Amino acid sequence: MRKAGYELSPGVIGRQLAKMARADKGTTIADGTLREYYSTENPLLWVDLKGVEGRADTLVSWLRRLSEAGLREDYFGISAIERDLKTVRNLDTIAEKLPLVMARLEYHLTKAYLRYTMGQQFGFCNPNELLNHFDVRDSDSVKVVYNRVFDIPIRHGGVSSTRTALRKVANDSVTEYLWEVQPRNTLYTQFENAYAKTDDAAKRKRLLVNMERCRWRLRSYPQDQKKYVIVNIPSFQLRAVCPDSTLEMRIGCGTNKTKTPLLTSHISRMDINPQWVMPESIVEKDVLRHIGDSGWFARHRYFVMDRRSGKRIEGHRATWTMLHDKRYAVVQEGGKGNSLGRIIFRFANDFAVFLHDTSTPAFFVRDNRSVSHGCVRVQKPYKLALFLLGKKAAEHADDLLYNMTGDSIEDKTRYIGSLKVEPQVPIYITYYTVYPSVDGTLQYLPDIYGYDKCIYQHLAGTCLKPL
Numbered sequence: 001m002r003k004a005g006y007e008l009s010p011g012v013i014g015r016q017l018a019k020m021a022r023a024d025k026g027t028t029i030a031d032g033t034l035r036e037y038y039s040t041e042n043p044l045l046w047v048d049l050k051g052v053e054g055r056a057d058t059l060v061s062w063l064r065r066l067s068e069a070g071l072r073e074d075y076f077g078i079s080a081i082e083r084d085l086k087t088v089r090n091l092d093t094i095a096e097k098l099p100l101v102m103a104r105l106e107y108h109l110t111k112a113y114l115r116y117t118m119g120q121q122f123g124f125c126n127p128n129e130l131l132n133h134f135d136v137r138d139s140d141s142v143k144v145v146y147n148r149v150f151d152i153p154i155r156h157g158g159v160s161s162t163r164t165a166l167r168k169v170a171n172d173s174v175t176e177y178l179w180e181v182q183p184r185n186t187l188y189t190q191f192e193n194a195y196a197k198t199d200d201a202a203k204r205k206r207l208l209v210n211m212e213r214c215r216w217r218l219r220s221y222p223q224d225q226k227k228y229v230i231v232n233i234p235s236f237q238l239r240a241v242c243p244d245s246t247l248e249m250r251i252g253c254g255t256n257k258t259k260t261p262l263l264t265s266h267i268s269r270m271d272i273n274p275q276w277v278m279p280e281s282i283v284e285k286d287v288l289r290h291i292g293d294s295g296w297f298a299r300h301r302y303f304v305m306d307r308r309s310g311k312r313i314e315g316h317r318a319t320w321t322m323l324h325d326k327r328y329a330v331v332q333e334g335g336k337g338n339s340l341g342r343i344i345f346r347f348a349n350d351f352a353v354f355l356h357d358t359s360t361p362a363f364f365v366r367d368n369r370s371v372s373h374g375c376v377r378v379q380k381p382y383k384l385a386l387f388l389l390g391k392k393a394a395e396h397a398d399d400l401l402y403n404m405t406g407d408s409i410e411d412k413t414r415y416i417g418s419l420k421v422e423p424q425v426p427i428y429i430t431y432y433t434v435y436p437s438v439d440g441t442l443q444y445l446p447d448i449y450g451y452d453k454c455i456y457q458h459l460a461g462t463c464l465k466p467l
Contacts (some may be wrong), residue, residue, distance in 0.1 A: 009051070014041055016103035016127040030114035033162035038107060045169045046109040047102045052088055055174040059113055060085070060159075062178050066116075068196055068244045070208045074466040076112040081105065090165065090411070110166075113174075115463075116181055117165045122157035122179035125458045134454050135259060149262040149449075151350060152430075153219040154312060173298045184222050191434060194442055209452045210434045221262055225392070228426040231355075231376055233260055234433045234445035236369040237356075238378055240387045246438060247387050252369040252377035253356065259449055260374050263430050265347040266424035267355075270385055272403045272416050273334035274344045274365065277354070278302075279373060283323055283330050291320055301333040324362035335408070341405040344386070349425055355427075357381040357404075370448055388421045 024035050027455060036333040073079065084105040088098070131150040137408050138145040168177040172182045175228045181309045182188075189212060195207045222228050227242040233253050240247040254260035256310055278287065290296040297303070297315030304313040315330070322328050329420050332338055341357020358377040371377070378384055382404060386393040409415050433452050447453060456464075 005197075007400040011183060012097075012099040012346075013044070013047075013103045013106070016100055017107055019101065020107045024111075026111070028115065028118070029157060030118045030160060030162055031059060031111070032109050033159060033166070034107075037110070037166060043170065044106055045166065047088075047106045047241065052085060052105065055169065056085065056109055057170060058174050058178070059109060059116075063116065064114060067465065069192060069211060070195060070465060071463050072202065073121075075463045078109045078112065081108050083449055086196055089260055091102070095255050107465070110169075114162055114165055115119050117177065117181045118157040118162060119463065120159070120183065120215060122155060122217050123212055124463045125212065126156065127152075127213075127216060127455075128156075130454060130458055131451060133450070135449075142240070147259065148350075149259050151261055152216075152428075153264065154218050155217040155219065177405045183211075183214045184204055184221060186221075187432070187436070188214035190436065190440075190442065194434070203444060204467055205456060206433050206447075208459070210432055213432065213460060216265075222426070225426050227370070227382075228428065229355075229388075230428045230430060232435050233262075233429070233431045234448055235435050235443065236367075237385070238376070239438075240384060242387070242390075245387075246416065247380070247383060247385070248438065249379040250364045250369065251379065252363055252371040253280075254353075254372050255370045256449060258373045260353060260372070260376060260429060261349070261351045262429055263349050263429050264426065265349050267345050267347045267388060267421050267426045269418055269420050270388065271418045272343050272400065274338070274340050274356075275334045276332040276338055276340045277305075278330040280326075284375065285328055288320065291318055291323070292316060300338065301335075303331055303333070305329050305331045313425055341381060343385060343415060343419075345378075345381075345384065355384070368446075368448070369450060385419075389419065389423055394421075 018040075020040040026032075031038070032351065060078075060081060063073075063076055063081070066076060066078070078419050084101050114203060126386070128149050133146050135147040135149050136144060137147045162316060163443050166176065168174060184196075188362040191207050191214065195204055195211070196205060198207075220351055222230055222241070228239045231238045231251060231253075236251055236253065238249050238251045271406050294316035301378065302315045304315055304318045304322065305311070305328065307329055313322075314326075317326075318330075323330065334340075335340075337359050340361055341359055344356040345352050345355050345454055353374045353376070355376045361379070362372050366381050382401060385400060386397060387395060396416070396419060399416055400419075402411075402414050403409060403416045423433050427451045430450055431449070435443050435445060437443055461467075
């Protein structure tokens with residue numbers, strides 16, 4: 001080992017690592033931590049004066065499985081790593097000095113490790129950045145304003161996460177950590193298995209995008225809840241799940257222009273025969289042209305309300321100026337014929353969207369049910385109400401049905417205005433274009449909002465291998 005070119009010098013290795021760090025142009029947080037680590041004299045993680053640590057083989061064995069997840073091997077530098085490993089292990093005759101090979105191996109192992117662990121743990125794209133800069137609301141020569149469509153709380157991989165990953169190597173905990181960073185979403189394994197079994201390029205592309213969705217590290221998962229409601233937009237379906245039963249129904253969701261946002265929350269109450277406070281966009285589009293038409297306002301049971309005092313103003317007395325003033329709102333009476341139907345299920349969110357009944361249920365027979373201004377219309381509101389009430393369902397079932405079906409409430413003793421959902425039930429509004437039916441069969445669904453295309457284009461430019 002004293003032979004020129006084979007003698008290992010910590011100084012030479014350190015200087016070569018610093019040189020590689022200065023030349024690295026990677027843009028991810030993982031790449032930034034990598035450059036920071038090797039720009040100063042930090043301990044080597046994978047190699048030492050005796051050769052290469054066994055944990056490098058553990059990492060390589062995981063990296064060799066990347067093709068199963070449709071990831072590009074060159075994004076992680078696997079070929080270069082395996083070539084240099086072979087050189088070091090066999091002490092092959094080489095044109096360059098061994099310390100330079102060792103430095104390159106050290107650097108590439110760390111880069112692949114950080115990119116892999118951060119990607120598998122948090123995703124290879126940031127949905128907050130990507131999807132919330134996708135749906136254009138308005139634009140001019142100066143700026144573009146986007147609609148916020150993604151509001152699911154997720155954990156992001158920051159510098160602290162990459163430093164944690166480095167400590168795992170130093171503490172010889174690579175094996176445990178590689179298991180730990182795998183996606184927690186239970187759909188991931190289903191999608192990965194389906195990807196391995198199909199040669200259909202269109203299905204593979206759809207699976208790759210949905211596998212990425214499974215990598216996003218959520219703050220809350222349906223699988224961790226005893227009882228929950230999940231709405232999947234592309235399948236136009238709601239599924240209410242508890243330990244002893246599952247309730248399914250069709251839904252209607254927002255149109256492409258008024259997309260239903262993706263979010264998580266908790267259903268806290270239900271209001272029966274609610275009034276509908278009309279959004280300003282609908283007032284502008286559908287109401288202003290009927291100013292002064294008392295018959296039109298009466299047929300639709302609309303009136304104008306002063307938001308400050310709650311004072312009611314008959315709709316035909318509304319003026320153009322009044323309906324452009326935020327102090328006033330156009331309201332539809334609750335009851336039969338109301339656009340919200342006979343019941344609405346409320347949960348906290350920043351978009352004023354909810355689950356609710358509908359006065360026009362005929363659309364439920366259609367395949368494409370993008371029909372709303374953002375809210376989710378449910379096919380079986382009464383059954384959903386009983387599901388949410390749980391143990392209290394029997395107590396309220398008859399009176400609830402009476403309030404939801406009668407033309408008017410004759411028996412005031414049976415009147416129900418609102419019911420609390422206790423405990424509150426988690427709700428997930430999601431977007432999977434590959435989604436299992438109740439029996440577990442994967443369904444391939446239309447990308448109705450175009451999110452798949454957006455995500456795939458981003459990933460194809462970084463980490464996905466060509467199909």
